Amino acid sequence: MPAPSLPLELQREIFEIAVISSQSQDAALKLNLSLVAHRVHFWVDRVFYEVVTISGQKSADGFLKLVDLKPPGFFADVVKTLLLFDPAGKVPSPFPAARILSVCGRVQSLAWWSGEMTPLALSSAGQFPLRRLSTHIENLANIIALPAPSGWLSAITHLTLILGVFRGSRAPELKILKHLPRLTHVALFAVQADPSHVHLVSDSCPHLQVLVMTPVGHSVRTALTEQFADSRVVVVMPFTSKPLEDWEAAHFGLPDMWTRAHDVLAERKSLLAALLKDD
Structure with missing residues (x-):
């Protein structure tokens, strides 16, 4: 006799807690959970990308590749905490920070440690529903x-x-x-x-x-x-x-x-x- 199936909402909560407990930084755990089922992949992704940290050109390029692979508007709805940091300390930052801001429309906590904001970046940040900000x-x-x-x-x-x-x-x-x-x-x-x-x-x-x-x-x-x-x-x-x-x-x-x-x-x-x- 097959074991009774858990309600979908309870399944979702279990997988989300598993990701949150790892502080959304365990990529191996995310990959393993994502392989369970298509719906689990969707649940895990939405939690995993609530926090996005961009540190330099390579990190920015990797994130923008992900943007192109995900459904339109995915990151605009999911990302809640965003940090942009340029280890090179250049002003303005060499990586496409303004585009990253433009695809993340619901950011509540923003840290911009990449020097001086460009006009486009300023405009994008001005549209966020911010509650926390860290910047110059x-x-x-x-x-x-x-x-x-x-x-x-x-x-x-x-x-x-x-x-x-x-x-x-x-x-x-x-x-x-x-x-x-x-x-x-x-x-x-x-x-x-x-x-x-x-x-x-x-x-x-x-x-x-x-x-x-x-x-x-x-x-x-x-x-x-x-x-x-x-x-x-x-x-x-x-x-x-x-x-x-x-x-x-x-x-x-x-x-x-x-x-x-x-x-x-x-x-x-x-x-x-x-x-x-x-x-």
């Missing part, structure tokens, strides 16, 4: 300045900014954060951590819960922390040695920069409560 402050300023305002400006909650300079120009001021009224989590990667950064972010973000400061090139965290009176400020040096893995972690509900920052705030709160109790 110049790119954010250029998105805000688009003729057609991006809808996500009033919805984004998590923002990581690299404070640097493109082409010798002066970086935009943090006052532009007032265009993102729902921000609760802000991280700044800067050559120098300036107390004025704290004031500018706090004044521009009425719902701020945590501000992560990651100064590059400094070595004494305690001395820097003492400069910031705001209890929401967390100074880290560096916060993670694996930024790509850290960025992807949030999608899978794993510990990341923000959860570690909240752990710091919780520890402070606990220590303060203990001190008050002793008094």
Whole structure:
């Protein structure tokens, strides 16, 4: 007597959990699961490509070949977390980042670490339903300045900014954060951590819960922390040695920069409560 068949929805959930538990990075597992049946291949693909990381020309070429092999609009509907990174550090990036953005229409978390966005890339990013963004402050300023305002400006909650300079120009001021009224989590990667950064972010973000400061090139965290009176400020040096893995972690509900920052705030709160109790 054959074993009873599981309902399709339950089958789908089982295969999706198998992929998610591997953080969607196990290509061998994906291939093995895909060989089970055509419908399983479809289910697995939709989960596997929720997170896409492009790191350089070879990675970009491979992804665009996949775009041509999949049904039209597949990646536009599936990709939720997208990271574009140019290991060569060239500005602008040599790989076709703008086309990659244009085929991923439902991105909720975007990391653009490839230098300055081209006009086409800016336009594509402006159409995403973003909730999280990580990029240079110049790119954010250029998105805000688009003729057609991006809808996500009033919805984004998590923002990581690299404070640097493109082409010798002066970086935009943090006052532009007032265009993102729902921000609760802000991280700044800067050559120098300036107390004025704290004031500018706090004044521009009425719902701020945590501000992560990651100064590059400094070595004494305690001395820097003492400069910031705001209890929401967390100074880290560096916060993670694996930024790509850290960025992807949030999608899978794993510990990341923000959860570690909240752990710091919780520890402070606990220590303060203990001190008050002793008094």
